[in-house]
Amino acid sequence: MAMMSPLLKLFGQSPFRPLQEHMRLVVDCANEVPNLFDALFADDKVKLEAVRERIFRLENQADDIKNELRSHLPKSMFMPVDRRDLLEILDLQDSIADTAQDIAGMLVARDMALPSAVRAPMVGLTRRCVDACNQLKQIVEELDELVETGVRGPEADKVMAMIDELNNIETDTDVLAIELMRVLFEHEDEIGPVTTIMWDRVIHWAGDLANYAERAGNRHRLLIAH
Amino acid sequence: MQIIAQHGTLLIAAAIVFGLFMTWGIGANDVANALGTSVGSGAISIKTAIIVAAIFEFAGAGLAGGNVTQTIRKGIINPEQIADQPETLIFGMLAALLAAACWLAIASTQGWPVSTTHSIVGAIVGFALAGIGFDAVNWGQIGAIVASWVVSPAIGGAIAFGLMYSIQKLILNSDKPFQSAVRYGPYYVFLVGFIISLVTLFKGLKHLNIDLSVATSFALAAGIGVIAALFGRRAIARVKIDEEADREFHFASVERVFAPMILFTACAMAFAHGSNDVANGIGPVAAVYGLVQSGGEIAKSLPMPLWILVMGGVGIVVGLVTYGYRVMQTIGTQITELTPTRGFCATLAAAVTVVLASRTAMPVSTTHIAVGAVMGVGLARGIAALDLRVIRNIVISWVVTLPAGGILAAIFFFMIRAAFT
Numbered sequence: 001m002a003m004m005s006p007l008l009k010l011f012g013q014s015p016f017r018p019l020q021e022h023m024r025l026v027v028d029c030a031n032e033v034p035n036l037f038d039a040l041f042a043d044d045k046v047k048l049e050a051v052r053e054r055i056f057r058l059e060n061q062a063d064d065i066k067n068e069l070r071s072h073l074p075k076s077m078f079m080p081v082d083r084r085d086l087l088e089i090l091d092l093q094d095s096i097a098d099t100a101q102d103i104a105g106m107l108v109a110r111d112m113a114l115p116s117a118v119r120a121p122m123v124g125l126t127r128r129c130v131d132a133c134n135q136l137k138q139i140v141e142e143l144d145e146l147v148e149t150g151v152r153g154p155e156a157d158k159v160m161a162m163i164d165e166l167n168n169i170e171t172d173t174d175v176l177a178i179e180l181m182r183v184l185f186e187h188e189d190e191i192g193p194v195t196t197i198m199w200d201r202v203i204h205w206a207g208d209l210a211n212y213a214e215r216a217g218n219r220h221r222l223l224i225a226h
Numbered sequence: 227m228q229i230i231a232q233h234g235t236l237l238i239a240a241a242i243v244f245g246l247f248m249t250w251g252i253g254a255n256d257v258a259n260a261l262g263t264s265v266g267s268g269a270i271s272i273k274t275a276i277i278v279a280a281i282f283e284f285a286g287a288g289l290a291g292g293n294v295t296q297t298i299r300k301g302i303i304n305p306e307q308i309a310d311q312p313e314t315l316i317f318g319m320l321a322a323l324l325a326a327a328c329w330l331a332i333a334s335t336q337g338w339p340v341s342t343t344h345s346i347v348g349a350i351v352g353f354a355l356a357g358i359g360f361d362a363v364n365w366g367q368i369g370a371i372v373a374s375w376v377v378s379p380a381i382g383g384a385i386a387f388g389l390m391y392s393i394q395k396l397i398l399n400s401d402k403p404f405q406s407a408v409r410y411g412p413y414y415v416f417l418v419g420f421i422i423s424l425v426t427l428f429k430g431l432k433h434l435n436i437d438l439s440v441a442t443s444f445a446l447a448a449g450i451g452v453i454a455a456l457f458g459r460r461a462i463a464r465v466k467i468d469e470e471a472d473r474e475f476h477f478a479s480v481e482r483v484f485a486p487m488i489l490f491t492a493c494a495m496a497f498a499h500g501s502n503d504v505a506n507g508i509g510p511v512a513a514v515y516g517l518v519q520s521g522g523e524i525a526k527s528l529p530m531p532l533w534i535l536v537m538g539g540v541g542i543v544v545g546l547v548t549y550g551y552r553v554m555q556t557i558g559t560q561i562t563e564l565t566p567t568r569g570f571c572a573t574l575a576a577a578v579t580v581v582l583a584s585r586t587a588m589p590v591s592t593t594h595i596a597v598g599a600v601m602g603v604g605l606a607r608g609i610a611a612l613d614l615r616v617i618r619n620i621v622i623s624w625v626v627t628l629p630a631g632g633i634l635a636a637i638f639f640f641m642i643r644a645a646f647t
Contacts, residue, residue, distance in 0.1 A: 007262045007593065008556065009619070011560075011564070011612065076613055144475055148565070150399075
């Protein structure tokens with residue numbers, strides 16, 4: 001007899017664990033981005049390609065979890081948080097991995113020379129943007145605890161403070177990005193217009209890592225405020 | 227009348243066989259659902275659950291089950307119309323029992339969330355309609371019973387919500403959740419013992435010729451609560467903070483405090499289930515036995531013999547041991563979202579609701595109340611994901627079970643009557 005208890009059917013799969021798993025892969029992806037620049041500036045083509053490969057593989061794995069999670073979230077699921085917020089957070093996490101992929105693709109595909117004066121601020125910006133992603137990961141890791149406490153009380157306050165910190169990091173990256181652009185444009189003539197535009201693009205992508213993380217963080221704010 | 231005199235023993239034997247079939251089904255399926263919230267939280271083993279079920283199902287049926295048995299036995303139909311042909315009532319009760327048991331077996335193999343209570347009520351109504359007539363059904367009572375099927379899960383949900391909210395407020399959201407859990411845990415255990423015994427004792431033991439005053443009931447219930455709390459405190463005192471686990475999940479130690487407390491709610495739930503659901507199996511047996519013993523006098527009220535109760539208990543335990551443990555195992559391993567705090571709230575709420583319903587003689591569905599209670603925990607934003615499609619399935623199963631049980635009972639009734647006349 002294949003007896004199915006209604007009690008058993010009542011429990012859906014928790015969306016939070018897959019969301020956390022997804023974020024762990026995404027943050028691994030983001031953490032590889034500074035390595036791209038290290039390899040590029042050291043002129044180490046082999047390492048550059050290896051890092052790019054790692055990023056692409058991680059992004060693929062994250063995609064699998066993303067699709068799996070989406071199929072487990074039918075509208076009939078009753079959750080302590082809004083379903084749309086959850087899906088939006090998943091999308092933003094996904095965008096982080098995609099952006100890391102874009103940067104990796106560009107650095108491998110095109111010969112991207114950069115004057116040494118611009119290198120340090122470029123790495124500085126990237127590291128700060130990756131900080132934002134790591135901060136988001138910390139926030140996502142708190143989801144279990146949030147549900148345990150009914151998404152209120154000191155635990156919710158703690159997560160709110162973590163989101164504030166994420167906003168601060170993102171503000172830092174804005175300042176760093178503008179400074180970096182200024183330095184880049186000073187060397188415009190040296191590297192030529194096309195390379196300048198391409199680097200401008202990379203800078204924007206790096207900034208996007210932090211932007212997406214911040215937007216996901218703000219979705220967590222809604223999740224708690226609900 | 228002759229039929230009863232002639233085939234009395236055979237009729238009782240048939241009632242016992244059908245009754246065992248029915249109680250086996252209850253033990254195989256229903257008990258597992260009742261204790262599923264306890265086993266699901268991983269705090270008690272299957273073996274413990276079976277032992278708890280064996281003891282407290284009996285206690286529940288014996289101490290608090292009388293009212294529901296009365297309802298099943300004679301609250302649903304007005305037998306006055308057939309006072310001159312009591313054998314019709316006997317055939318009907320046998321048919322209803324067999325129909326409910328068969329329907330349960332069919333539904334279980336198909337995986338439908340049907341309720342034993344709904345099956346037996348539908349079957350008795352079906353027999354009354356087919357065998358006696360429209361007026362034979364006590365429609366007022368049926369209306370009340372059906373209303374209780376809707377109201378009871380809602381009440382269970384509301385209580386569970388309140389409990390979960392209080393645990394979040396007092397313990398999980400406090401500055402030191404573990405210390406708060408150790409401090410308040412025994413009070414929650416007190417609540418389990420106090421409420422369940424109060425509802426049972428409060429003017430509830432008349433059938434045992436024990437009539438307690440209001441004050442005595444309260445005092446006794448408080449005493450039982452305190453004893454439970456003392457046991458609870460000893461068990462809780464053994465729980466130590468696990469910093470390793472807390473790093474992974476900040477409330478891991480708090481959950482460990484609630485784990486030993488699950489044993490108390492499991493006992494309460496088995497007791498509640500016994501007070502409500504055992505009647506579904508033994509009510510008709512008692513009716514048949516009573517009629518045969520009195521020589522067919524319907525009006526005569528006989529006390530329920532102990533052996534029928536024992537038979538019900540044996541059937542349930544056998545059902546649990548032969549099959550129900552597997553259902554429990556599945557529930558235990560697959561419901562990972564039910565942490566001890568959540569399981570505690572859901573089970574206590576369900577147990578209180580079922581015992582309350584039993585006191586008002588309403589045959590309710592423990593499984594559906596358990597589902598309602600889990601929903602209540604979910605409403606307190608305490609569970610990651612609940613699939614609301616289950617509610618739709620339950621409603622469908624109501625709509626299907628009543629006519630299905632009724633039609634089966636009508637068919638069996640005509641068959642049994644033809645066999646004896």
